[in-house]
Amino acid sequence: MKVLSVVKPKGKRMNPLFMILILLSITLVSMFISINMGYTRIPVQDILRTLVGLGTFEQNFVIFDARLPRIVIAVLVGAGFAVSGAIMQGVSQNGLADPGILGLNAGAGFAVVLYISLFHERIGMASAFALPIFAFLGAAITAAIVFVLSLKRGTVDPIRLVLMGVAVGSGIGALMLFSTYYMGSYQYEFVKIWLTGSIWGTNWAYVGISFVWLSFLLPLAIYKARTLNVMNLGELVATGVGAYVTKERIILITIAVALAAVCVSVAGSIGFVGLIAPHLARQLVGVNHKIMVPTAALSGGILVLIADMIGRILVHPVEIPVGVVVAGIGAPYFLYLLIKTK
């Protein structure tokens, strides 16, 4: 159970950079397919024409105003959740750690719900920018609570950490449900959509917000990933080779919490991505975090993108929220991991 992340790679692996290139092209191809999927089918040559600015009014509307922002957000959010999970698994040395399980999604969500019920006006631009900050505060406070609760005699037992996350998460879930009863119908509708993990912010403003935050956080996380390699050796060795373990750990956790918070504030609580994507990445490229973290980001992006696509085309005209689809894929994988880990 303890150190899933040091499972030895089996057999020969592909060149990691080659793997990243493959994933990148899968991402682009699925984005392209996703543009075409939906109620209005648009022929491939028309998509290309529209993308370079020669489309009809209707095609422009469908592609640029409805589908593309949503697709970009799906990829960004998937990458964010995945990297957040990869860092948490690396720092806690626990293969079951992820922002959803540790209660961070719930904490960020509760902050968002509070924000919405406090400010009664519709979500405007300015407030949309502030949303991730609120979410971060909520997630950070939750992380602190979970950490303090799992602290015992100066150490944090990885398993107790997960149990505390589950407990705190369900407590916050109850508070959230409770607070929805004090809301107006607009806010209530919003929260209901948001809780199922829907990509609700489907205009370019939200793409901008998440892009601004993530374009800073994701590279930072990938840069910092090398310290995770050192941490994998265990605390004593890590201190021995001169890494400032505690300081680095706090930085990494802050990045992970911020990533989860940004994603939650744009796309609601999408569980299981942060859990699965790092495991997939480890299967693909091994345990070197310098390669593993970017691979996880790409796998997470693909996962959410495809889940969103499935949710959109599975049953016309209703949409199944992406969170539901991801959970449908993710929970069985989680159970499989649970059986496999020692």
Added chain:
Amino acid sequence: MGVPLIANKDGEIKQTLFNKEKNKNRTFQRTLLIILSLIGIVVGMLASIMVGAADIDVRTVVQSIVSYDETNVKHYTVMELRLPRAVMAFFIGACFAVAGAIMQGVTRNPLASPGLMGVSAGAGFGVIIAFAFFPDFKYHQLILVSLVGSAFGTMIVYSVGTAASFQSRGRYAHVKFALAGAAVGGLLSSLSKGIEIYYGVMTNVMYWYAAGVAGVKWFEVKTILPWSIAGLLLAMVIARQLTLLSLGDEVAAGLGQKIKWIKAIAALSVFILVGAAVSVSGPIGFIGLVIPHMTRFLIGVDYRWVIPCSALLGGLLLVVADMASRMVNPPFETPVGVLTAMIGVPFFIYLARGNKKVGL
């Protein structure tokens, strides 16, 4: 870590069971607990009947029970709206609590409870399947579906949990069961949500669960009652064996118990109890976790007493929580699950922080 609760306390259990001096003491505690909780239930039900949109005083309540006058609006409110609700709340609380007690006894896992082990989630899934595919199901058919669902959810959690703890040679077995329960709960509730959206029954289901015990009439009480009483009786039948089983399978087998049969009856009883309760109120968490611990703490581990006392305490808790759900934010009703979570989560944290009693 990993040493189960009750096996840890083998010595104490033998003392409790076989030490006459201590038993005398326990008898006093048990009688006291039963008397107090009965008083509590009468007072709680009375209060629950009195509190609401229309305030009703004690005399009217007693009058309407003793000499019911159909034409009197207040009498009607008491007898047809508030009393069935209070009775139903009591039975649902009792069902969840006893189901939790049985599960903790059989598995010797302090975290075992209908909510955490996928039983409630399975039952809820069954109810939603019924809503989507068999919209004209009658009430008693709904209970059956819910019962099958609870068996289904439990089966998944149990097989994953067993396989997982087998892999790790029994270490962390408790935690793995709890995590498997959480994941299966997540899976089933997301599947339910998908089905709700697909079949457009979301509003029906939300109305159903939001109503909880609120809209209950005597008709529903009469349909549920046989099931929950049957479940409780089954639990009482195997109560003695549960005490022995909680010492560990080997001990129980050594004492000549037919373990497989007892476990099968225990499982059946859990399915009936949870299936019936969830079909009315949806999954209400934490009662099944908290109440059995509380009961064992108060009166010891003899399941012949733990089962009835859990039933009383669980019923009392839900009657009070249901009343509170009406008082928090009138005229709206706070979901009763929120109130039980407020009590249950701190307790869960206390358990999971691994005090010696639990042995986590």
